[in-house]
Amino acid sequence: MRGSVFRHWSPGLLRTQAFRIVLIYVFVFAVSATVLVGFTYWNTERSLDAQTDQIIEAEVTGLREQYQRLGLIALSDAINGRVAQHGSGLYLLVSPTGSVLAGNLTELPSSAKVTGRFVEFDYQRNQQGQDVTRTARGQAFFLAGGFVLLVARDVSERHLTRQLFTTTLPWSVGLMLLFGLVGGALLSRNMLTRLDAINRTSADIIAGDFSRRVPVTNAHDEFDALAENLNRMLERIERLMKGMRNVADSVAHDLRTPLNRLRNRLEEAQRRLGPQDPYMGDLEAAIAETDRLIATFNDLLLIAEADAGSARGSKARIELTTVVEDVTELYAPLAEEKNISLAAEPAGVVTIEGNRSLISQALANLVDNAIKYTPAGGQVGIVVAETPLGVDLTVADTGPGIPEEERERVLERFVRLESSRNSPGTGLGLSLVAAVARMHDARLSLGDNKPGLKATISFPRLPQRKNRSELREPPARP
Amino acid sequence: MRILVVEDDLEAQRYLVNGLKEAGHVVDDAADGDTGLALALSRPYDVAIIDRMLPKMDGLNVVAEMREHGNNMPILFLSALSEVDDRVKGLKAGGDDYLTKPYAFVELLARIDALMRRRSPSAVKTKLSVGDLELDLLTRTATRAGQAIDLQPREFRLLEYLMRHAGQVVTRTMLLESVWEYHFDPQTNVIDVHISRLRAKIDKGFDVLLLQTIRGAGYMIRAR
Numbered sequence: 001m002r003g004s005v006f007r008h009w010s011p012g013l014l015r016t017q018a019f020r021i022v023l024i025y026v027f028v029f030a031v032s033a034t035v036l037v038g039f040t041y042w043n044t045e046r047s048l049d050a051q052t053d054q055i056i057e058a059e060v061t062g063l064r065e066q067y068q069r070l071g072l073i074a075l076s077d078a079i080n081g082r083v084a085q086h087g088s089g090l091y092l093l094v095s096p097t098g099s100v101l102a103g104n105l106t107e108l109p110s111s112a113k114v115t116g117r118f119v120e121f122d123y124q125r126n127q128q129g130q131d132v133t134r135t136a137r138g139q140a141f142f143l144a145g146g147f148v149l150l151v152a153r154d155v156s157e158r159h160l161t162r163q164l165f166t167t168t169l170p171w172s173v174g175l176m177l178l179f180g181l182v183g184g185a186l187l188s189r190n191m192l193t194r195l196d197a198i199n200r201t202s203a204d205i206i207a208g209d210f211s212r213r214v215p216v217t218n219a220h221d222e223f224d225a226l227a228e229n230l231n232r233m234l235e236r237i238e239r240l241m242k243g244m245r246n247v248a249d250s251v252a253h254d255l256r257t258p259l260n261r262l263r264n265r266l267e268e269a270q271r272r273l274g275p276q277d278p279y280m281g282d283l284e285a286a287i288a289e290t291d292r293l294i295a296t297f298n299d300l301l302l303i304a305e306a307d308a309g310s311a312r313g314s315k316a317r318i319e320l321t322t323v324v325e326d327v328t329e330l331y332a333p334l335a336e337e338k339n340i341s342l343a344a345e346p347a348g349v350v351t352i353e354g355n356r357s358l359i360s361q362a363l364a365n366l367v368d369n370a371i372k373y374t375p376a377g378g379q380v381g382i383v384v385a386e387t388p389l390g391v392d393l394t395v396a397d398t399g400p401g402i403p404e405e406e407r408e409r410v411l412e413r414f415v416r417l418e419s420s421r422n423s424p425g426t427g428l429g430l431s432l433v434a435a436v437a438r439m440h441d442a443r444l445s446l447g448d449n450k451p452g453l454k455a456t457i458s459f460p461r462l463p464q465r466k467n468r469s470e471l472r473e474p475p476a477r478p
Numbered sequence: 479m480r481i482l483v484v485e486d487d488l489e490a491q492r493y494l495v496n497g498l499k500e501a502g503h504v505v506d507d508a509a510d511g512d513t514g515l516a517l518a519l520s521r522p523y524d525v526a527i528i529d530r531m532l533p534k535m536d537g538l539n540v541v542a543e544m545r546e547h548g549n550n551m552p553i554l555f556l557s558a559l560s561e562v563d564d565r566v567k568g569l570k571a572g573g574d575d576y577l578t579k580p581y582a583f584v585e586l587l588a589r590i591d592a593l594m595r596r597r598s599p600s601a602v603k604t605k606l607s608v609g610d611l612e613l614d615l616l617t618r619t620a621t622r623a624g625q626a627i628d629l630q631p632r633e634f635r636l637l638e639y640l641m642r643h644a645g646q647v648v649t650r651t652m653l654l655e656s657v658w659e660y661h662f663d664p665q666t667n668v669i670d671v672h673i674s675r676l677r678a679k680i681d682k683g684f685d686v687l688l689l690q691t692i693r694g695a696g697y698m699i700r701a702r
Contacts, residue, residue, distance in 0.1 A: 249559055253531065256558035257487055260580035264493040267583050271500070294580055295663070314566070329632055330658055333671040361662040368665045429665060 018191040022184025029180065030173050037172075041165055048158060052137055053118050056151050059089070060141055063151070067143055075149075076102035088154045090123070090136050096146030108150060113140065120155065135159045194223045198230065210238040252301055259297070263290050299428040306358070306435035315440075318359070320350045320391060320459075324382050327363045331371060339376040342367070347384040350391055352459045354440050362436040365429040366395040366455050373399035374452070390442075390461040398452040407446040433457070479594055482526040483507045484514030484540065485556065486533055490579075494527065497583050511535025518544050523551055524594045527586075530557040530568065538571040545572035552593035556581070565661060584695040588647045595646065606641040609701030611680060611688055613641055620680070627679050632657065636676055640689065640699040649696035673697055 067075040079091045079102040092103035100106070109121035120137045138152020197215050204212040213234060214227040270283045328344040335342035352359075363382075370380040378398040385392045402410060411434045430444070437444040437457050447454040481503045485491040491507055498505045506521070508514035511532040518526055518540070526544075530537040541553055555568040558579040565576045574596070575589050606613040610623040618634060620627040629637065635657050640648055650669040654660045677689045689699050 253558045256579045257490070260558065261487075261489050261493075263580040263582070264490060268493060268496070271497075290580075291582075326658065330660075330664070330668055330672075333675050334666060334668050337671055357661055360660060364660075364662070364664050372666065 016188045016192055018188035019184050022180065022187055026177055026180030026184060030176050033176065034169065034173055037169065041162075045158065045162065049118075049137065052153050052155065053139075056118075056138055056153060060139070060149065060151050063149060064141070064143065067147075067149075072101070072145075072147070075143075079103055090138060090150075090152040090154060092148075092150040094148045094150070101147075103150070105150065105152075108140065108148065116141075121152075191223075198227065201230075205234065210234070210241055248301065248304060255297060259290065259294055263287065263294070266290060296428065299432055302358075303428065303432055303435040306432075306439040315353050315355050317351050317462075318354055318356045320352050320359075320384050320393060321347055323356060323360050323363060324384055324393070327360055327367055328382060330364065331367045335371050335380060338371060338374075340371055340374050340378050340380055342371070342380045342382075344382040345384070350384050350386060351462060352391055352440075353462055354459070358436045358439065362433040362457065363393065363395070365433050369429055370395050370397035370399065370453070370455075373397065375399065378452075387458070389458065391459040392456050393459065394454060394456040396449040396452060396454040398449065401448060401451055401453040402446055404448070411444060411446065430455075479524040480504045480506070480522070481590065482514070482517055482521075482523040482528075482551075484509075484511070484517075484526065484528045484532060484537070486510060486529060486531070494586075497587075501587055509533075511537065511540045515540045515543055518551065519547055519549060525552045525554065525590050527554045527556060527590065528573075530555055530559055530564075538567065541568075541572045552590075552596060554586070554589055554593060582649075584647065585649050585651060588649045588652060588696060591646050592643055592648075592652065595643065606638065606644075608641050608644045608688055608699050609686060611641070611699075611701075613638060622680055622684065629676075629679065633672075633676050633679070636672060637680070637699075640697065643699075645698065645700045647692050647695045647698050652696070 063075060063078060066078050076093055079093055082089055083091060083102075083104045090103070090105055092105040092108060093101040094108050095101055098108075105123055109119075109123060111119045111121045116139070118137060118139050120135060122133050123136055124131045125134050126132075134154055134156040136152040137155045138150055140148055140150045143149055194217075201212045201214045213231045216224050216227045216231070266283060266287050270280070270287070273280055273283065324344050324347075328342060332342055367380065367382065374380055374397045380395065380397045383392075383394045383396070385394070410430050433455070434444045440459060442457050442459040445456050445458065447456065479502075481498055483491060483494050483498070483505055485494060485507070486509050488509065491509065495505045495507050506517055506523070508517055512534045514526075514528060514532065515535060528537045528540055532540065535543075537555065537557075541555075544551065544553070552574045553572065555573040555576045556579055557564055557568065557576065568576045574593055577586060577589060604614070604616050606615065612621050613634075614620070615638070618631075620629050620634065620637060636653065639653065639656050650667065651663065653669050654663070673689065673691075677687075681687045681689055686702065688701060689697060692698050
């Protein structure tokens with residue numbers, strides 16, 4: 001399991017659906033959180049500004065009244081009094097000529113020269129012997145007689161907050177994204193582990209091990225529900241497969257037993273009659289016919305078995321080249337006798353996953369057919385070639401071939417061409433080859449050898465050993 | 479020779495027993511696994527013919543049980559089952575040979591002959607000889623009356639198998655299984671062609687023909 005933990009931190013992680021979903025969610029969440037926080041901040045600032053403005057307006061109203069009722073001196077006294085309170089209030093009274101009459105600001109800031117509007121401006125303040133630039137918000141008013149009164153509040157604290165906010169917000173968003181990604185990766189890895197278990201089980205089942213089940217954890221989550229459903233389905237498939245196998249076995253048994261008795265009785269009669277009996281020939285013909293019946297039955301059964309699934313014949317890694325050499329060697333004398341050149345094109349070591357016996361039988365069928373239909377002086381060639389998709393095993397002859405419109409049809413089960421009806425064999429040769437091919441996830445195709453037939457079994461690429469072992473581990477069972 | 483037949487299909491059993499008796503063997507029969515196992519464990523047989531599917535105790539289990547008891551009697555399985563791997567299962571369980579029903583009686587006879595012969599192996603031979611035909615298993619050379627015969631590797635194996643079973647009928651299927659390791663019958667009888675080639679190499683020009691065709695059965699090599 002240790003290995004697989006690391007395996008899950010692979011680029012493959014980024015391609016998982018879970019990670020993509022998490023990515024989208026993190027993004028949407030980050031955007032909405034930013035907007036929400038931004039809006040809240042903006043709204044708070046606005047209402048704080050409004051509060052400040054109200055206070056300033058109230059103050060101005062008070063000061064204006066003072067001025068109207070008691071005159072300029074009283075106003076400057078009132079201003080100086082307020083300044084002395086050391087609040088956050090800022091005041092400035094300027095004469096029409098521009099000289100400062102009262103207040104704690106040294107000059108009228110240029111932005112505040114326009115009256116009737118709240119503005120923010122910077123000003124200098126002496127703090128612990130140092131001049132510091134601070135920010136204020138306020139409004140300038142014209143008083144009767146051309147005097148200008150500026151009332152403002154220091155809003156530096158709020159400015160600092162805003163600065164802090166604008167610098168921290170990107171960081172927060174970044175951190176949020178980071179946590180989201182890490183969380184997403186963890187979540188995806190978890191999902192991937194669970195899905196991997198399901199995929200591994202499926203791969204084993206495809207490979208023929210119907211006894212495998214998807215592991216169920218104690219989490220009782222939706223994955224467990226899926227696993228349980230899959231397991232129920234597998235249970236059913238296994239039952240069906242077993243049923244089918246039982247049917248095949250029963251059919252085999254129930255037909256072979258009477259066929260066996262039939263053949264036994266014929267042989268017994270043959271033994272009793274003695275070689276000179278006039279019925280001997282009939283008996284021999286009957287036995288030969290029985291044997292043909294048995295051969296056809298065996299072929300049909302094998303086709304049905306091959307189609308029933310790869311679980312039947314066990315597969316192993318086999319050297320296709322050796323299989324080809326052996327079959328070529330088996331048929332070489334027959335070809336020579338018919339004056340046909342039979343040659344296997346030399347190929348390097350080509351390994352496929354398969355059942356040696358069945359592939360040999362399929363190849364023997366193809367070669368047998370090729371020799372059967374190729375006239376004397378012709379050629380039969382066997383080629384093993386590696387293609388981008390896998391391995392092609394081709395048997396090509398210089399016989400009459402099969403008309404293009406008939407090629408698809410002869411690969412169907414039990415079809416025999418009109419022209420071959422009277423030749424020996426069960427006529428199931430090609431059907432059997434096709435079934436063996438299907439059993440190996442391979443494909444049998446017929447082509448034109450110009451002239452002649454070119455039959456090709458295309459095997460899929462061998463799964464890499466590494467992947468294979470990855471698929472196999474861990475061997476945990478439910 | 480004493481032969482045990484364990485077969486639940488009574489018709490097939492009768493036929494088997496009669497045929498074997500006609501061939502000169504002493505035959506005991508059983509119709510289920512339990513009786514078969516009891517007989518096999520209590521009496522010495524030269525060979526046992528056991529059906530795979532038996533009532534009471536499956537044929538595979540009978541054989542497994544026999545082997546567990548240290549009984550190494552040669553065993554021929556008879557099976558009416560279909561599975562491709564069935565043969566492998568039978569041989570794994572401890573069977574020595576395997577024949578699918580329906581079978582030709584000559585095939586069965588040839589196989590039990592071979593099995594009984596196998597039971598008494600003489601010391602490891604390095605040379606086989608039939609008449610004036612000699613096969614040196616170490617140097618992989620063959621000579622007839624002192625003349626060297628040029629054989630292909632497969633021809634050598636074919637001749638070796640025939641000579642190891644000298645005086646016995648060897649069927650085409652047995653040759654395919656032992657020399658080529660194929661468990662299917664090719665559509666065309668390719669074995670005949672191989673035999674006639676081999677015959678041309680070892681018998682051509684000699685008065686005594688060693689390699690004979692036994693009609694309806696197979697081949698036999700013998701010095702007469």
